[in-house]
Amino acid sequence: MKPETLSFYDKVYEVARLIPHGRVTSYGAIAKYLGAARSARMVGYAMNGSHGKDVPAHRVVNRKGLLTGKHHFEGTNLMQQLLESEGVTVVDLQVQNFDTVFWDPAKVL
DNA sequence: CTCTTGACTGAGG
DNA sequence: GCCTCAGCCAAGA
Numbered sequence: 001m002k003p004e005t006l007s008f009y010d011k012v013y014e015v016a017r018l019i020p021h022g023r024v025t026s027y028g029a030i031a032k033y034l035g036a037a038r039s040a041r042m043v044g045y046a047m048n049g050s051h052g053k054d055v056p057a058h059r060v061v062n063r064k065g066l067l068t069g070k071h072h073f074e075g076t077n078l079m080q081q082l083l084e085s086e087g088v089t090v091v092d093l094q095v096q097n098f099d100t101v102f103w104d105p106a107k108v109l
Numbered sequence: 110c111t112c113t114t115g116a117c118t119g120a121g122g
Numbered sequence: 123g124c125c126t127c128a129g130c131c132a133a134g135a
Contacts, residue, residue: 044116069116
């Protein structure tokens with residue numbers, strides 16, 4: 001594999017796909033896993049191109065467990081419903097038991 | 110090459 | 123605990 005051919009965005013998509021069903025993670029966690037802990041913003045920005053891919057962007061939230069990117073989804077509460085459909089409790093765009101449903105990619109590795 | 114844009118994060122008040 | 127400020131860094135024009 002030549003990571004050189006994969007853009008930072010592509011790496012984000014790869015990691016996002018590794019997120020277990022019913023779990024969530026933060027942009028910073030993904031960024032840190034990629035070796036760019038300072039590029040958490042880029043992770044979210046990359047998600048803009050996640051449409052049309054197998055990337056569960058709805059499982060990616062900010063460090064507070066807040067669904068900051070819900071505005072980028074079609075519906076007004078689509079992101080929340082997707083999470084709740086997977087067993088994740090979400091109230092007012094805030095993930096409940098965030099520390100419990102939180103999934104750290106680096107931890108799995 | 111330069112400038113702008115962000116689905117972020119951490120530190121300080 | 124909340125709000126504000128600044129740093130961070132890759133991609134696109």
